[in-house]
Amino acid sequence: MKLQEIVDSLSLVVKTASAHLTKEVTGGYVSDLLSDVMANTKDGYVWITLQTHQNIVAVATLKELSGIILVNNRTPEPDTLKKAEEEGLPIMVSSLPAFEIAGLLYNLGLRCR
Amino acid sequence: MTPYRIVEKAASLGLNIIAICDHNSVENVEVTKRLAKEKGINAIPGIEVTSFEEVHIVGLFRDISSALRIQDIVYDNLQPGENDVDAFGYQVVVNENDEVLGFNNRLLIGATNLSVSKVVETIHSFGGLAIASHIDREGFGIIGQLGFIPPELNLDALEISRNITIDEAKKRFGEYSRFPWITSSDAHELSNIGKVSTGLFMEHSTFDELCLTLKGAEGRKVILY
Numbered sequence: 001m002k003l004q005e006i007v008d009s010l011s012l013v014v015k016t017a018s019a020h021l022t023k024e025v026t027g028g029y030v031s032d033l034l035s036d037v038m039a040n041t042k043d044g045y046v047w048i049t050l051q052t053h054q055n056i057v058a059v060a061t062l063k064e065l066s067g068i069i070l071v072n073n074r075t076p077e078p079d080t081l082k083k084a085e086e087e088g089l090p091i092m093v094s095s096l097p098a099f100e101i102a103g104l105l106y107n108l109g110l111r112c113r
Numbered sequence: 114m115t116p117y118r119i120v121e122k123a124a125s126l127g128l129n130i131i132a133i134c135d136h137n138s139v140e141n142v143e144v145t146k147r148l149a150k151e152k153g154i155n156a157i158p159g160i161e162v163t164s165f166e167e168v169h170i171v172g173l174f175r176d177i178s179s180a181l182r183i184q185d186i187v188y189d190n191l192q193p194g195e196n197d198v199d200a201f202g203y204q205v206v207v208n209e210n211d212e213v214l215g216f217n218n219r220l221l222i223g224a225t226n227l228s229v230s231k232v233v234e235t236i237h238s239f240g241g242l243a244i245a246s247h248i249d250r251e252g253f254g255i256i257g258q259l260g261f262i263p264p265e266l267n268l269d270a271l272e273i274s275r276n277i278t279i280d281e282a283k284k285r286f287g288e289y290s291r292f293p294w295i296t297s298s299d300a301h302e303l304s305n306i307g308k309v310s311t312g313l314f315m316e317h318s319t320f321d322e323l324c325l326t327l328k329g330a331e332g333r334k335v336i337l338y
Contacts, residue, residue, distance in 0.1 A: 034223075035223050052252075055222075058222075
């Protein structure tokens, strides 16, 4: 499924790279430890986290993730937004907690490959 | 941020003591220390270890050999992966003439498999000082990552970053005033060196005096501005 579909179904607020929502989402992952994400994600995954510092963009870019969903209405830091825009990486925000967002994505059929 | 330029900048600012605390590595410390000595600055060998919980802990050591031994342990326990220069930049080892001697291919931005208490214990086993980095920062600060400072963790000091004032820090972290506090620039660029610094009222600019000062021994004091 495409990222746009997820944005629409979950009513996510898109903060960056809104032109890149046509990316194909291959799976999902929930983690707030960057080392864990680096070890365990695959390209195309959407990453659910509450981390807002700019290192999340470096990790997401490195692993070619399709986008980042921030939970609990977390606000990305200015440097994070800037880097994400430069990298064409969509950062989306939800008011829901990670548990519920993951559940909703699972209901849409998303899995970790 | 070459050894030469770091020392020149520190000297121009009148800093007496600096510490080189690269992420998970110590390979540029020896050259920096030698250059600093020529300028009358004590460059303390240091390292900033990323624990398994992604807490940053700074280790400061009396000598290079202790720091190198910690580096061995960190290298043995770094989670696997190679550095990606596009994502994280080049990890250079540089000599006193700003010449690149080689590249470190390890994923130094990554985490070790060492728990935060293991990191502190290991630093202490080499006679080092264990300092919780930038406790006010959410990302990679001990309070941000764990929610609190574990009561049995024998940290020697807490570092307040340059991003907040000491007064703000006292309001937010007053419950941790039992620890000595320091503040430092955490400079990742030359322009940030010396942005904040800690005053140390002590006899000499040495590592041993620093240890005594953090304990407040015999009239020595840490002065935060």
